[in-house]
Amino acid sequence: MLQGKRIVLGISGGIAAYKGVELLRLLVKAGAEVHVIMTRNAQEFVTPLTFQTLSGNPVHTDLFNLYQEQEIGHISLADRADLLVIAPATANLVGKIAGGIADDLLTTTIMATKAPVLFAPAMNVNMWENPIYQRNQQTLTDLGYHFLAPVRGELACGWEGEGKLPDPQRILDECRRCLTPQRLAGRKVVVTAGPTREEIDPVRYLSNHSSGKMGYAIAAAAWRHGADVTLVSGPCALAAPAGVRLVAVDSAVAMRKAVLDETGSADIVVKAAAVADYRPKQRASQKMKKGNDGPTPPVELVRNPDILAELGEGKRDYLLVGFAAETNDLEENARAKLQAKNCDLLVANDVSAEGCGFEVDTNQVTVFSKDGRNEKWPCLGKDEVAERLIDLFAGQLGAAG
Ligand code: CTP
Numbered sequence: 001m002l003q004g005k006r007i008v009l010g011i012s013g014g015i016a017a018y019k020g021v022e023l024l025r026l027l028v029k030a031g032a033e034v035h036v037i038m039t040r041n042a043q044e045f046v047t048p049l050t051f052q053t054l055s056g057n058p059v060h061t062d063l064f065n066l067y068q069e070q071e072i073g074h075i076s077l078a079d080r081a082d083l084l085v086i087a088p089a090t091a092n093l094v095g096k097i098a099g100g101i102a103d104d105l106l107t108t109t110i111m112a113t114k115a116p117v118l119f120a121p122a123m124n125v126n127m128w129e130n131p132i133y134q135r136n137q138q139t140l141t142d143l144g145y146h147f148l149a150p151v152r153g154e155l156a157c158g159w160e161g162e163g164k165l166p167d168p169q170r171i172l173d174e175c176r177r178c179l180t181p182q183r184l185a186g187r188k189v190v191v192t193a194g195p196t197r198e199e200i201d202p203v204r205y206l207s208n209h210s211s212g213k214m215g216y217a218i219a220a221a222a223w224r225h226g227a228d229v230t231l232v233s234g235p236c237a238l239a240a241p242a243g244v245r246l247v248a249v250d251s252a253v254a255m256r257k258a259v260l261d262e263t264g265s266a267d268i269v270v271k272a273a274a275v276a277d278y279r280p281k282q283r284a285s286q287k288m289k290k291g292n293d294g295p296t297p298p299v300e301l302v303r304n305p306d307i308l309a310e311l312g313e314g315k316r317d318y319l320l321v322g323f324a325a326e327t328n329d330l331e332e333n334a335r336a337k338l339q340a341k342n343c344d345l346l347v348a349n350d351v352s353a354e355g356c357g358f359e360v361d362t363n364q365v366t367v368f369s370k371d372g373r374n375e376k377w378p379c380l381g382k383d384e385v386a387e388r389l390i391d392l393f394a395g396q397l398g399a400a401g
Pocket residue numbers: 252271272273274275276277304305306307308309321322323324325326337
């Protein structure tokens with residue numbers, strides 16, 4: 001998504017300038033062409049040579065530098081950028097832009113660009129809470145500038161509170177969002193992901209191989225496209241995607257409750273979770289002992305609720321998307337599930353095929369729609385599958401008005 005994008009990375013003078021180095025590395029790794037502008041104070045914290053070496057481009061520092069002007073020029077930097085990201089953005093820098101002051105290369109470039117601008121402020125907690133700073137940020141937010149709020153923590157100045165620059169990975173996610181068309185703005189999306197765990201006793205459970213990767217990628221993509229996203233997830237090893245509200249559950253019964261609580265005002269419900277079909281009839285309150293040479297203890301199973309089928313049955317005005325994990329007769333099984341569970345779309349994958357399935361980063365899916373059509377996509381990264389699905393969902397919502 002950042003491949004070939006021209007990004008201006010602005011570094012202003014705060015101790016968090018060193019994190020700008022890591023952000024630059026991530027941007028370059030993601031395929032962006034990055035041009036760094038440093039304020040005079042920023043150069044007190046990190047040398048331009050560090051940014052120059054990692055970006056592979058000259059670092060811009062002076063507004064009136066004849067050599068730099070000839071090479072690229074500040075207006076040219078502003079014109080050619082797809083995105084400006086300022087990390088860290090000091091209170092001083094935000095204040096200057098809010099007041100219309102352009103007295104160095106960075107502020108001039110911000111004022112001169114028509115590209116989206118993302119500020120990642122970092123400062124002392126008292127400066128952050130100062131109504132003057134807050135008013136300046138609000139002024140810029142109202143004008144369409146993007147802000148990524150600082151996080152709480154121990155600050156370099158010794159105070160504890162809000163003011164830390166978020167992780168570079170979080171800033172990268174926000175950059176991707178700023179460059180994504182907001183096709184799901186104002187929409188609420190509920191995604192389920194991961195396996196469920198059905199407890200046998202306090203130490204053992206029944207589950208499956210789902211890693212949650214596909215559902216998490218869909219939740220992340222929906223957020224990038226502007227949706228308000230809730231991710232109902234069974235236990236898995238993934239971190240909550242940026243901007244997404246995570247509701248962690250364990251069993252199918254808990255997942256059902258969470259999903260029903262969340263779908264009230266949803267526009268899209270995506271059931272990517274691998275829900276266990278059965279659970280032990282009774283959960284032993286103490287660890288079951290194997291005993292000596294005794295008979296194998298029986299575990300009697302009962303059916304779990306089928307959450308997707310229940311949603312399909314009482315379906316309201318949302319787009320309902322099911323998933324199907326198959327190992328054989330994919331088309332026949334997928335069409336039968338689509339119909340039986342009253343879905344609008346069903347995303348089927350053959351989990352036994354190479355490059356597909358639970359723990360890998362790629363997937364090859366066929367998407368069936370209720371009008372009888374289907375699209376078979378090539379084997380793609382799960383992020384790419386998620387992007388394509390979001391495109392499809394947005395198209396369907398658009399067509400439905
Ligand atoms: N699903 C669900 N609740 C269940 C079982 C499945 O909501 N108790 C949903 C899954 O989240 C998925 C779809 O139903 O969106 C299909 O799940 P899958 O495991 O492929 O199929 P099952 O319906 O369980 O049928 P089978 O196991 O017989 O293939």
